[in-house]
Amino acid sequence: MVRDYGEFLGKTEAPAASPLAALGWRPFFANQVDADELLAHPPVRVTEVHRSSIHVVGDGIDQSLPWVAATTVGDWLMLNRELPTASRVLTRSTEIKRRAAGPGRDVQMIAANLDTAFIVSSCNADFNVARLERFLAVVLEAGVTPVVVLTKKDQAPDWQDYVAQTQAMTDAAVIAVNAKGDEVRSVLAPWCMPGQTVGFLGMSGVGKSTLTNAIGNLSVATGDIRTDDARGRHTTTRRQLFFVPDGPAILDTPGMRELQLTEAASGVGEVFSDLEEIASQCKFRDCAHGGEPGCKVQAGIAAGTIEPERLARWQKLVAEDRVNSESVAQRRKREKGFSRMVNKSIRGKAR
Structure with missing residues (x-):
């Protein structure tokens, strides 16, 4: 049976509970396709990118495909079932990128089509204003809404000082939380509505995966920080997009040891x-x-x-x-x- 994607063409308002809308589909993407293409090539969203394959989800679709050139996590594709590698990548609403590691000046995509980026830092010795400015520059360049989340509030009697330092250097929202506390979902709720896509960016050990688990009731692996310098150990090894029922799409990312700017x-x-x-x-x-x-x-x-x-x-x-x-x-x-x-x-x- 051929699915009817006509409701996603932007001619009528898509129901909030529709399968594609729950994945982040909106008029920005629908306006890039016509009815014939929608019927022939259903929209799918990239949730993981590997060396030789990608994983996509859509309305009734959840599968791995051969690697499609120039794709990154969060992209929307028009799936060509007969020749998946020829699937069309839709123009991105936003894209977060950095200069790739190494002597060259290649650009590395971090994520596409995010609405909000939670820039995560800790209320401890690893807090760094210069690093926050760097992350903010990348996120703002992408056209993504930044929110600074300061974790480990419960372990820092002077956590208000970290908030004050951050508020002095940005107009973005600044929130201090205990990543393992019950308040995480409620304080981040304004940015985590159904159909929205949010992502957590920051160094290892700041609590990105813990926050992901708190918002989505997930079980992403987490780890402890080193006690000597408050630095974290890598637990998340790849970027992955999770979908929360009646909630947002959540991007969890590995900790970034280096964030070199490019085109920012x-x-x-x-x-x-x-x-x-x-x-x-x-x-x-x-x-x-x-x-x-x-x-x-x-x-x-x-x-x-x-x-x-x-x-x-x-x-x-x-x-x-x-x-x-x-x-x-x-x-x-x-x-x-x-x-x-x-x-x-x-x-x-x-x-």
């Missing part, structure tokens, strides 16, 4: 919007905010309204993103120009 200029700008506004008032448009005359940023540092450390963190992320986002052609052009400058200098000294 606007995200960095949002995190440091206060510094960008002040910098726009400098006398020179190319002001490096060092010793240049008329530098409003340095004036703010002198007046005590700008922390030198915050300026340094901003400049570091801007420089990192610029280098990592540079195309091969741009890099070659820059290196060629630098080589010409060096050669000209050498010839001048030889005369």
Whole structure:
């Protein structure tokens, strides 16, 4: 029997309890297909990506497929049953990415089509403002709503200080919880409505899997942190999308030891919007905010309204993103120009 997907074309409002809507299907995706394609190729969502295969779920579909190029967890595909590798990947509403590890500048996709990213940190020695700024920049660049979740509240008598430090550097919602407590579902409920897709991002040991279990009543493996430095051990080994009955889709991710920015200029700008506004008032448009005359940023540092450390963190992320986002052609052009400058200098000294 051929399924009728006409209700998902955006012509009528999809019922909240429909199978595809529960998986995150919405008009944004429905508007990318027509009735004929829906009948021939049913929509499925990618829940896992492996070396040579992916796992997808849909309306009455729950199966593994051969690897489909350029897919990541959270993607929507129009399933080609006869030739699965030719399944069409729908345009993403959001995508979270980073520079892949290694000497190259390849982009690694982390997740697609998230609505909310819970950036998780702990109220302990592993808390790091610079790291939070980095995660916020990536999430904001993706167009995903960030929420900072500070765990291990029950183990930190001074947990309010961690909240205050976080609120001082972002306009995002900041929530402190005991990840194993009963309050997790209620405090995160505003972002975990049916049909929504949420994800947990952060280092190992901060409680991402524990939070996933609390929201979805799941049994994802969890582990303890090291007592000497409060660092976590990897328990989640791959990104996986879980679906909660009458709740959201939840992405659990492995802990990230490194999060290199790439193509995240606007995200960095949002995190440091206060510094960008002040910098726009400098006398020179190319002001490096060092010793240049008329530098409003340095004036703010002198007046005590700008922390030198915050300026340094901003400049570091801007420089990192610029280098990592540079195309091969741009890099070659820059290196060629630098080589010409060096050669000209050498010839001048030889005369």
